[in-house]
Amino acid sequence: MGFLQILSARKVYQTPEGSSVQALDDVTINIRNNEFLTLLGPSGCGKTTLLKCIAGFEDLDGGDLILDSKSLRSVPPHKRPFNTVFQNYALFPHMTVEQNVAYGMEVAGVSKVERDRRAGEALDLVGLSGFGGRRPTQLSGGQQQRVALARSLVLKPKVLLLDEPLSALDRKMRETMQIELKNLQHAVGITFVFVTHDQEEALAMSDRIAVLAQGRLQQLDTPTEVYDKPANEFVANFVGTSNMFAGTVASISGDRVILETGNGRRLAATSTAFRVGDQVRLVLRPEHLTILARDETGDADVPAIEGRVRETVFVGSTMQVHADIGHGRTALVSHPHTRRGSSDIAPGAEVRIGYSAASGHLIPMRSA
Amino acid sequence: MKNKRQMLWSALLKGYGVLFLVFLYLPLGLIVAFSFNANPINVAEWTGFTLDWYATIFQGASVEGNFDAAFTESPERIFDVIRTSFVVALSAASAATVIGTATALALARHKFFGKRFYQALLLLPMLVPDIVLGIALLIFFVGVGIELGLMTIIIGHVTFLSSYVFVVVSARLAGMDTTLEQASADLGAGPLTTFRRVTLPQIMPGVVGGFLLAFIISLDDVVITYFIAGVGSQTLPLFILAMMRRGLRPQITALAVLILLFSLIVASIGLILRNRKP
């Protein structure tokens, strides 16, 4: 039971040319109290639209938004107990940092003494004490981002909405802020709804991830579940890298599933959700695959995949091996380079690729 | 070879630039120069330096000097029309600023049926020839039965000045980040507070610029004012026009230079305000 419920949310934009865009299509998400929820999806999938609908800057065309069992649809933005950190920060350029942070309290009629105290605390919290007198234009991007954060947090909203707040920062700054944001969320105990198109960021920060594509919710789950058990082909491709094989379930014994691809390749997976004859896709993450040493047999009844190394990329912790496995397909293997047999891996070498059936995740073939 | 050609071009361009400036500013320079010309009959024939013409504006015919008192207006009369002009310009520009700004906001922030048409309609008063607008206003006032005078001048000016303010403020609004207003609402501010604390400060340079532009245009409008002024009230430009009927007398040149000076000051304030960062 979520405390903020998005129920079958629908939003259609009319473009000036007269066509219409379905930005949200039947999206249902139960947001839990104090969770860090990430909306993840490619550009144009409707993340900002969903955030705007929650904040109230856009009206839903269908569905509902429920907070503490009351509908928010007729509540104007300035009366909703949410605050937003905008993608471009939207700091008021004609006010100082302190005035920006105090604005919400001033509007709410908080006394000057109280305002100053809380604004000071909020700036402290984001590590910007001493910057209160500056103008937003006199701050770096990262500092502006933190002012925007302080300006919202100081009001202790029930939900903090963040629209790609880290996208304008350089990599180093972004990684620092990811950790800071996560810590901050724990410290203040406020529900965060965080928008990003960066899957690594989503995996690193979230309690749960809602994956969106073309206005539809693809999967809503914890980062590990989303990564290990992608709900469909889109999620498998968008989150992390996948080796994917389409095929038909050939036999089942217990939870061990053997599927056969169109090329006659036999592969193993673990699942209880399918029956013989079902059309499925097998997802194997690169780190689930290993290059078997010459004398290794691998998992007893999992047929190894025969291939020829095309290219190897050493990335420190692992060796990324691109191997041709016939029928024009390439498998990506993330091979721990301390493992046995690593010295045999060189472009042109014939190799056998092994995996455990437990790591093979099956997803249903998208019905046309 | 190529270098020579470039040099020739550059020289031509410079020459053209100088010519253009001369063309633009020579008449203004001349009127400033001849406002100090002692020749009381022919303004354009230099006979010596004098400040008499400026003196007559402030002291009238009581000034000792070689001028024809019959062609000299009294300071009372001059200041009377200047006051009329300022009253008109201040009230018309103020009203136009409110109307123009409100209209610009409505058109920039709201969607409604016929918006494009309305936008085009707003630009019309700037495109319609003054003489047509003057006659139209006259017909309107006479038809409705409003007596011509100060009030009709002000109303008439407001009609077309609103368009100018609208254009200036719209340009400013177009450059404004709309997420600022969303941020304000997001932080709990109602529409009025958002307007007062966020929108207005952001568009202020445009509003002030629009006001100053309207003020200057009102101050120097002749054609439209001519039709709707009636007999009782006269603005400065109309007054000068009337003076001209009796010939180009030196006092007019001095008056013109003073107006020029004033316009320059107002324009400079406008430019300074506009270039100030929001």
Ligand SMILES: Nc1ncnc2c1ncn2[C@@H]1O[C@H](COP(=O)(O)OP(=O)(O)OP(=O)(O)O)[C@@H](O)[C@H]1O
């Ligand atoms: N005001 C609008 N009018 C018409 N179409 C719009 C409008 N706003 C968004 N859209 C369309 O709706 C879809 C979703 O847009 P949205 O801004 O929610 O995407 P997003 O997921 O936030 O993308 P990004 O990662 O690029 O910010 C897009 O196809 C976009 O073109």
Ligand SMILES: [Mg+2]
């Ligand atoms: Mg977006």
